Structures are given as C-alpha cells and as structure tokens.
Amino acid sequence: MIPYSTQTIDNDDLEAVREVLTSPYLTCGPNITEFEDRICSYTGANFAVGVNSCTSALHLAMCAIGIKPHDKVFVSAISFVASSNCARYLGADIEFIDVDKDTGNLNVDYLEQMLFKADREGNLPKAVVAVHLSGRPVDLAKIKDLKDKYGFYLIEDAAHALGATYQGSMIGSGKYSDITVLSFHPVKIITTAEGGMCLTNDEKLYKTMKLLSSHGVVHDKDDLVNKDMPAYYYEMQSLGFNYRLSDLQAALGISQLDKIDDFLQKRREIAKEYPTLFTNSEIKLPVKDTEGNLSSWHLYQIKVPHKMRDYLYKSLRARGIGVQIHYLPIYAHPYYQSLKAYSPLEGAEDFFKGTLSIPLYPKLKKLDMQMVATTIEGLIDNFKG
16 A cells, blocks of 8 residues: 555664663653754754653643633644643633635634634633644744734644744744644654654743653752752652653654655655646645745645545545545544534535545655556546445
C-alpha cells in the first residue's frame, strides 16, 4: 500500500538513538534540553517544554493558563479531538468555531461573531484554540486583534505546522499567541516516535508547564519552598503529571530536526507537483502557498463532491492507496453530543463531507503520485452513485 503518510528514518537517526542507549541517560538527561533549545532556535520561541505527546502539551497549556470547570473555551471545529479534550479534562465548556469550507481552517469572521455575542452575554471565552489544519497557518494577525479586544488566551494547535510560516514569521515564534503546541507523531513533519512540545515567550507560563510536566516536583535548590535541606531533598509543589519526553525521543528529534529543511522542501515540491497531475474539474485542490505564508504540507487534502467521497475512500484503499479523512467535526462525536446538542456548522459540514487526504510524505515517488491521481480520476469518471 502507498500510505497517506509515513515517517522518514535514516542511519543518522538510528545512530543518534543507539548513542543514547549506550549512554548513562535514557531519560531526564541532556538531550531533552538540547532538543528544546534547538526547537526554540528554529521557531524563534523563548521557552520550550518537551513532553510525551501533543495531547499532553495541550493539557499543560490549559493548566498553565488556569482553565477551571465551566470556563468557556472556543475550539476550531475541524481537528483531532485532542484540541478540545485538553480543556474538557479541566471541566471547561466547549464552543466550536466554524471553519472555511475550502481550507478547514478557523473562520475568523465566525469567531468574531461568536465573541461579539459572548461579550454581550457576559460570557467571553477564557481561551481560543486555533488549529493550523494540514500545516496551513490560520490568519493569526486578525485573531490577535480579537484577542487584544476581548482578552482571551490564544493557543496555537500547530500539531501539523512545524516549519510553516505566517507573514514571514515561523509558526511557534509566539508573535501572536500565548502558547503554541507541536506534535512529533510519526506522520508529522519530524518525529520522536511519540512526543510533543509547548512553546511560549511567557516565562511564567513556561515555568508552570515545566513544573507540571514532571509530577510538580522541584529539585533545584533555589526554587525550593523549604530551604537549607539535605542534598537528596526534593519537594512536590503542585499536582503535576508524568508527561516527560525521554532522551531517546529527544535524540531522535534532534537528528530529525537537522533534516527538517529537506523534509519541508520535498513536501512543498510534492504539493506543487500534484496540481499538474489532476485534470478533472470535479476535484478541488488545496489552496496554494503565498509569499510569506507557507504551509508545512503535513496533509494534502483535496475536495471531491460529497456523494463521491466515501466511495473514493473505500475504492482507493481497496486498491492499495492509503487515503484518510481529516476530520469528523469534533462536535459530531457521541461524547460531545452527550454533553450538549451541538448544531452542525455549515463550513465544517461542507469541508468534512468533501475532504480526502491523499498520500504526501518526503519519500513519495512521482510514479506513485501519478498512480494516485490517475486512479482517483478514473474512479470519478466511473462513478455511478
């Protein structure tokens, strides 16, 4: 099968992991700090906390900004469920932001309407989670204007978007938001097998997330509540979690980060090549990059007529072409419907019913791309639904 995505691992990655396996530190060692520092240098963020998944990163972000039961959090409707689950862990009430029907990204006009209504009702959100779907940046400057006006925290869910740029600034720089979270899952831009990271320019938020990521335990003598204690002493200052990244994962991440420019170049070349292979007018291709606004092209999401989408999904997978659907609107999941009778959102429904993620990863061959495009167009031509 041609997968819709897969990791790219080479001998340098294997050697980096081997070196850690033969070192004194498999966890809580120097590779973690190095990886955090390297990601900061790459994105322009001031602080980073490496963790074991992007879900953990999202949860820490919610904890750090002080989300409490029945606080309101607005979340992009099209995303993986972790984007809203992170606030539900703390008892927050979720409202979903409709998306652009063509990109699946947050509809800023819709967000503005939600905020205007919430302000009049005296029930503004404490936070907004904006998802850079497929690696394409949302309109951060407009959302920042709304943030300044209405006073909410802005969390960028950049699980798809390491290496993307918005108006020339790297996603993760923190220019517009309070916290950005990253994913290093195998199909993402770089991988640590599993893993994630919180980025921020706010030292207080950083210290809170760092503390909570490792049981809320403090070892540094300067930060202890009880001073002048024996060298073995440590203390738990908050009810934290075991969300630590291991040195094995960090070493793999460092090695992968050395190759990120090559990974991104290949992804962008594939994204430019696909449009030359499709001729059927019933297929709507993704929005192209513009100067300063560059997607990381984590996903290549085409849109097809709603009546054909499920047929194409089943038929392509039966032919060994790995396609995927990103995503069912979060509000449509039974868990969320059990909380509240969420009404369908027009943009989210249109995007979901037509979206199809086709193969895109750095080692994808042109011959395989041609087969993908030819097979999709042939299936559409023969569709009798």
